[in-house]
Amino acid sequence: MRIDSNALTQWVVSGSQSSQIQLAQLEQDLSTGNDVTQASDNPLAYSQASQTQASLSQLNAYSNAISTATTSTSANNSAMTSIYNAVSQASENATSVASDTSTANMQDYATEISSLLTQVISTANQKDVNGNSMFGGTNNQAPLSSTGTFNASANGTVNSTSLAPGNSVQTSIVTGNPNGSPPTDGFLYDSGTGVNVISALQQTISDLNAGNATAVQTTDVPALNKALDLVSSYVGSTAASMSAVSTAKTQNASQVASEGNNLNSLTQTNVATASVQLQQIQNQYEATLEAGSRILGLSILNYLGSTSTS
């Protein structure tokens, strides 16, 4: 094949351009840490990375939900433990009446249990950091009056939080409401067993103030023990919710890490591979320049000049 003078120049320019383009791309990959920034860089990897990114975003939202649920379930469990301790203390006091039926002591017990009732009402009416009533239901009503009357307008509907696709955990509990329409069950009232924690405490206080030791022993103590059983079951269920949230938290963290690693492997530069490629292209570039500098300088003109002067 015949070669014209410009062909050599063009080949050297073309070869060095090709090397420079590859070097620029590798330099960009290494300096930014990403070898897939646009879909055209690697359409398949970009597609997978987009889906992974969307999944990560959703996992982060679930992570926020888990954080909120952790706070809620922990607060629920603390409240249930507090109420359980109060009812337990009231039950102990009422039981003590069997060995101490003096009017003065019974009134002391009544005062103490009255204080415990106030504590239970206060706990049941407590609000979260956003000022929302924690145990009245989703319509955000205080479940009890200050004297312990159930608020008829509290709907007693519980809330669940979605912690992962297909994994919802109950993150709110309610007092229950015998005055609701319809009545609802909760940790202070259960329609199935007829347990009403507030009524049990109020009746015990009333009987103690009246000096009715018999009623305290035969009616109030059993009622308080049933109330204790009801609250105890909520201590257990809130602890179970805490555990479920904790498990979801662990799974979420694992998935976030896994998806994050997937995203990195799809889009981030493999430094070792890129460095080797950089060296290879650098060698190729140097070879092109070396060959070009040798070939382009050659011409018959060089030899014609020396011939004519010799």
Next chain:
Amino acid sequence: MSVQSLGLNGSLYMGAQALQANQIAIQTTGNNISNVNTTGYVRQRANFATDVQDTSTGEIDYGTQVTSVENLTSNLLNTMVQQTLGSQGYADNQSTLTSTVQDALGEQFTSNGSSSTSATTQAGEGAIQNAMTTFFTDFQNLANNPTSTSARQVLVSDAQTLATSISSAYQRMQSTQSQVASDASSITTQVNQLSTKIASLNQQIVTLQASGTSANEEEDARQSDIESLSSLVNVTATTQSNGMVNVALADNSGVVLVNGIDSNGTGTTQSLSTTYSATGNPPLTVSGSTTGTLGAGVPSSGSLGSDLDVANNVIGSPAANGNTGILGQLDSVASALITAVNSQNAAGYDLSGTKGGTFFSGTGAASIAVSSGIVSNPSTIAASGTAGSTLDGSNALAIANLQTNNAAILPAFQTMISNLGETVSTAASNATTQDQITTQVQDQRNAVSGVSIDEEMTNLINFQQSYAASARFLSTIASMYDTLLNTGTQ
């Protein structure tokens, strides 16, 4: 065998002929050398032939003469170069334009510089997908804190960002399409100008050849113009018996751009023009001055063919006007987003227990915006699934779940971006391949037509020595004349 003598006069004539022939050859060599870097120049060769003259006693050789100065070219290779330039023009333009479209859409990953073991190391930046996932995440956060004023305000702000991202991308696409259309218009102007030049060169070539003058330079210029034209639009060039070249669109031979000395609407020829309408279907069309609008996808190659493809198929038309390309898909995604979010929001209840209303206003990518009622009062976002249940975030969660449950929103957008990436990647690959093919064909043609300085310098020495020898020959004949003339005086 007897040899006829020329006599001293005949020998003088022979020497003069040789000097002239070598002078022409040296002149041709000089022309080749001086044009070594001239684009489209075809090397020339002085063709020598024996100067044989008939006499009454038979043929007599009078040395040499230059019968012609020939352009060393190959019509086959010229045609091949012309065709590959059309494909290269398409591929190069397609690669540039599709990449521009992708850049204009602005979807890309950026690193936050975290280590490879970190979880969320990447995020879309200034992009629709990022805005979309943030929007749905905000709804999920609202589901967890339905009464939170700050969660509602953040949601409204991010919803506005999403709406702006979509409408801005839509406007950028339309702007890019308009720029492509402007480029196409500019190309048709160049096509018409080149047609005029080719017709003018046809005229010059025929005139020169009729007067017996070489038209090599004009033929080079015409071939160069035909190749420039081919890179703009795929054409067929047919050489006529009179030396003129006629040019017509390859996709429609009825659209003649050059017919002999006619072009740009004179005679049977036509000029090209473009029409662009953002609401047209298709938006960009090419017309012949008498044929009218050419068919869809005509021309199919050259830069103009690429402009048509990118404007009409890659960028495309919105839903109302054809629903094709990025504009159609973006419009569909926006429409699905508006419909689905509005429908779910209307199914829920806001903080005051009132039935939810419209969340997004508008009907598509061009008009999407957050409804003014939501912007002015974020408490009207219907997060609750039950009237009066302010702590119930079930409806907000249902909207958040649209991210994965509704294939027409985020998945459709992701597919759109991936397909565009595939288009850009393929176009870049095609451009590289087509460049290589063009280079190979041009190298083959340059092997025939290109100037080699080494070769020319060698020829120059050869012709210089021939010229010197011819001069010495003349000098010898002159000396013989002197000898003959001085014979009587001695």
